[in-house]
Amino acid sequence: MTESERTEDGLTVVLVHGAFADASSWSAVVAQLQAAGLDVWAVANPLRGPAADARYVADLAAELPGRVLLVGHSYGGVVISGAAGELANAAGLVFVTAFAPEQGESLTGIVEQFPATLMGPALRQTVVRAEHGDKVVELSIDRSQFPAVFAADVPAPAAEVMAVSQRPIALAGFTEAAGEPAWRVLPSWYLVAADDQAIHVDAQRFMAQRAGSHIAETAGSHAVMVSQPTAVADVILTAARTLR
Numbered sequence: 489m490t491e492s493e494r495t496e497d498g499l500t501v502v503l504v505h506g507a508f509a510d511a512s513s514w515s516a517v518v519a520q521l522q523a524a525g526l527d528v529w530a531v532a533n534p535l536r537g538p539a540a541d542a543r544y545v546a547d548l549a550a551e552l553p554g555r556v557l558l559v560g561h562s563y564g565g566v567v568i569s570g571a572a573g574e575l576a577n578a579a580g581l582v583f584v585t586a587f588a589p590e591q592g593e594s595l596t597g598i599v600e601q602f603p604a605t606l607m608g609p610a611l612r613q614t615v616v617r618a619e620h621g622d623k624v625v626e627l628s629i630d631r632s633q634f635p636a637v638f639a640a641d642v643p644a645p646a647a648e649v650m651a652v653s654q655r656p657i658a659l660a661g662f663t664e665a666a667g668e669p670a671w672r673v674l675p676s677w678y679l680v681a682a683d684d685q686a687i688h689v690d691a692q693r694f695m696a697q698r699a700g701s702h703i704a705e706t707a708g709s710h711a712v713m714v715s716q717p718t719a720v721a722d723v724i725l726t727a728a729r730t731l732r
Contacts, residue, residue: 506562
């Protein structure tokens, strides 16, 4: 579907990646959605913190004609929920093994309520200089542990590429309290990845049920959009068809 073919009644799928990934992680999903005739945009999430990233995504999505279906993976879940609250054209939310926090919750606070995964011990901190020389703590996953934590069902060569090309996230991404969630007022869908070693499956199911999401479940690692793109695309297509 081209830009000129879209109408005000059209629907654009906006894909928002999470920490330790980038927009290319959606490539196989994008191909399937485009083949189904959907207009898709995979945005580059700044990974600076929930409020700042939500504003960024909201500003981009606000420029799109018609309605938007926001899809978030992992940390991208808190971003889309915050962004949708600022958008008049937000139609729904899809969480892909993602965080769907309640107002005032941090991602760290959610994780601590459930059994530990491989993620915590694998995180590494780096202090970098930000704007005006301020120092910011960033988190990344130890490269040697990345495949097991993030991409256990991705072929080893591809998982190793993901490990060395991962994008770090500011510590604020995990510690900053979330704002009012859009899942209270918008329809939502949630894909649970049963083999996830980053967000415990019990945490996923809890957040999905609390949000009142339509829940699907698949075997898959945290990188389910890479390893199981059809399962991810199917949930997005179901949401899109419902909203249309």
